[in-house]
Amino acid sequence: MSKFLQSFDGERVFSDARLDIPHRPAAVVKAISDFEQRAPQSKKAQNGASSWGDPQAFSNGHVAEEYPLDSLPPSVRAAVEEVGAFVQAPVPLVASAALSALSLAVQAHVDVKRAEKLTGPVGLFMATIADSGERKSTADSFFMKAIRDYEADQAEEAKPLVKDYQADLEAWEAKRAGIKDKIKSDTKARKPTIGLETDLRELEHAKPVAPKVPRMIYADVTPESLSHSLAHKWPSAGVVSAEAGIVFGSHGMGSDSVMRNLATLNQLWDGSTLTIDRRTSDSFSVKGARLTVALQVQEATIRSFMDKAGTLARGTGFLARFLIAWPRSTQGFRPYVEAPDHWPHMSAFNARVTEILKKPIPLDDSGCLIPLMLTLSPDAKGAWIAFHDTVEAQLRAGGELSDVRDVASKSADNVARLAALFHVFSGATGPIGADAIDDAGSIVAWHLSESKRFFAEVSVPNDLADAAKLDAWLIEYCRSEKVETVDKSRVLQFGPIRKADPMSFALRSLEEMERVRIDKIGRRSVVVVNPKLLDNGGEK
Numbered sequence: 001m002s003k004f005l006q007s008f009d010g011e012r013v014f015s016d017a018r019l020d021i022p023h024r025p026a027a028v029v030k031a032i033s034d035f036e037q038r039a040p041q042s043k044k045a046q047n048g049a050s051s052w053g054d055p056q057a058f059s060n061g062h063v064a065e066e067y068p069l070d071s072l073p074p075s076v077r078a079a080v081e082e083v084g085a086f087v088q089a090p091v092p093l094v095a096s097a098a099l100s101a102l103s104l105a106v107q108a109h110v111d112v113k114r115a116e117k118l119t120g121p122v123g124l125f126m127a128t129i130a131d132s133g134e135r136k137s138t139a140d141s142f143f144m145k146a147i148r149d150y151e152a153d154q155a156e157e158a159k160p161l162v163k164d165y166q167a168d169l170e171a172w173e174a175k176r177a178g179i180k181d182k183i184k185s186d187t188k189a190r191k192p193t194i195g196l197e198t199d200l201r202e203l204e205h206a207k208p209v210a211p212k213v214p215r216m217i218y219a220d221v222t223p224e225s226l227s228h229s230l231a232h233k234w235p236s237a238g239v240v241s242a243e244a245g246i247v248f249g250s251h252g253m254g255s256d257s258v259m260r261n262l263a264t265l266n267q268l269w270d271g272s273t274l275t276i277d278r279r280t281s282d283s284f285s286v287k288g289a290r291l292t293v294a295l296q297v298q299e300a301t302i303r304s305f306m307d308k309a310g311t312l313a314r315g316t317g318f319l320a321r322f323l324i325a326w327p328r329s330t331q332g333f334r335p336y337v338e339a340p341d342h343w344p345h346m347s348a349f350n351a352r353v354t355e356i357l358k359k360p361i362p363l364d365d366s367g368c369l370i371p372l373m374l375t376l377s378p379d380a381k382g383a384w385i386a387f388h389d390t391v392e393a394q395l396r397a398g399g400e401l402s403d404v405r406d407v408a409s410k411s412a413d414n415v416a417r418l419a420a421l422f423h424v425f426s427g428a429t430g431p432i433g434a435d436a437i438d439d440a441g442s443i444v445a446w447h448l449s450e451s452k453r454f455f456a457e458v459s460v461p462n463d464l465a466d467a468a469k470l471d472a473w474l475i476e477y478c479r480s481e482k483v484e485t486v487d488k489s490r491v492l493q494f495g496p497i498r499k500a501d502p503m504s505f506a507l508r509s510l511e512e513m514e515r516v517r518i519d520k521i522g523r524r525s526v527v528v529v530n531p532k533l534l535d536n537g538g539e540k
Contacts, residue, residue, distance in 0.1 A: 063453075099126065099418070104236070175203055217238055218237060269321045
């Protein structure tokens with residue numbers, strides 16, 4: 001947990017820590033370690049730390065903190081650990097998939113009241129910054145299974161109603177066309193049409209209404225199409241995508257429309273009434289809808305997006321609404337693992353999600369959501385205020401959060417949302433308790449530190465960012481394998497930079513900073529890490 005929140009919960013001790021590589025079978029660990037230990041060490045490495053200068057620090061270096069798994073509800077944590085052991089994706093990615101499922105299942109049922117005049121939805125916007133191949137889709141498939149099954153079951157049950165509606169609509173359209181044709185012919189014949197006009201008005205009031213059939217998960221959709229579905233099909237939805245096209249791709253994200261689309265998604269996060277004006281078809285309003293967003297976006301993609309629309313994205317508060325995760329890749333450290341025969345924790349998770357989904361969602365006569373309003377207990381409100389004030393104090397000039405004021409300003413809102421999700425998922429009744437606020441605060445604070453780390457890195461040139469990523473990978477690899485050298489070919493194969501020229505440039509930058517050296521052992525080129533970086537957690 002970040003130092004700026006150590007005062008938030010005096011019973012907990014938080015310290016900076018790097019994300020752990022997922023567990024690997026002991027035999028694999030030993031085999032890798034034995035191989036590295038058998039390899040002859042370079043002469044420079046054998047000379048020890050005394051032959052090295054002090055490594056220069058990265059000006060924007062921020063150490064990734066350990067994800068606070070213990071702050072998840074026990075049943076959620078158990079499911080995350082069970083899936084993570086098999087999928088071997090970064091822990092924050094798997095945990096984010098679980099929280100996204102909670103958000104999508106619960107958001108239609110409750111809102112949360114933080115204080116007087118401060119109420120809002122509980123839906124989360126989550127973004128995981130990771131390369132293709134990090135298995136987000138696989139993690140999502142586990143945690144969204146109950147929701148997809150619910151969608152399929154509801155669609156099957158609704159088939160007779162849909163057929164009846166289609167028949168009723170065709171009959172209505174035929175009657176309407178007949179009246180309109182009669183009005184045209186009588187008008188030409190100069191006959192009175194008052195009675196026909198009355199019939200047409202009455203018929204308009206009798207237009208069949210389509211049955212509400214849950215459509216909850218979208219992957220590839222434009223903001224306008226999503227809004228239309230929320231208004232006319234089902235008022236609670238989630239965009240769950242490993243491509244992030246709705247935000248960072250080509251869907252309506254040209255310079256002329258980016259402001260409009262960001263504003264649309266902002267209003268859906270807020271739960272505000274949204275009006276969509278159209279030129280060629282009927283305009284419509286979205287009222288009482290709820291939205292969850294769970295995206296994976298590649299770093300290069302979001303860098304490009306920030307170059308094009310970064311000022312708008314942050315100035316409008318769009319990116320501030322997201323709980324951002326930027327986990328270290330696990331690719332290259334994922335030996336084959338057999339799927340377990342049983343998934344007791346995942347089964348329990350899905351059973352609870354199904355139980356929540358089967359409860360009728362609260363709708364008014366016009367089909368708009370009217371969720372139950374959850375409140376905070378006095379202790380919970382005190383804990384929430386403590387979080388709010390602790391963060392607020394760090395927004396001043398020179399404060400730890402002064403460079404991410406936009407993100408920090410939404411963090412207390414996200415704490416209340418996440419606490420409400422924990423409250424409902426656990427089956428608790430009455431006001432939200434202080435424990436839920438404490439746990440939600442720990443997780444939101446972690447995401448806040450990730451936002452700070454990412455926005456600090458994304459603001460630096462690509463070449464320095466590459467050097468920082470490679471530096472972090474080398475330190476983590478050497479510490480986990482208890483070595484000081486890594487074959488250059490292995491760095492290229494398993495490290496964060498998979499192209500030779502950019503990797504060589506990054507290594508030269510690290511050499512100039514006294515963080516690594518490149519040595520020759522026979523015909524092999526090896527990267528030697530400054531031993532001083534392997535002491536004290538490599539935090540220099």
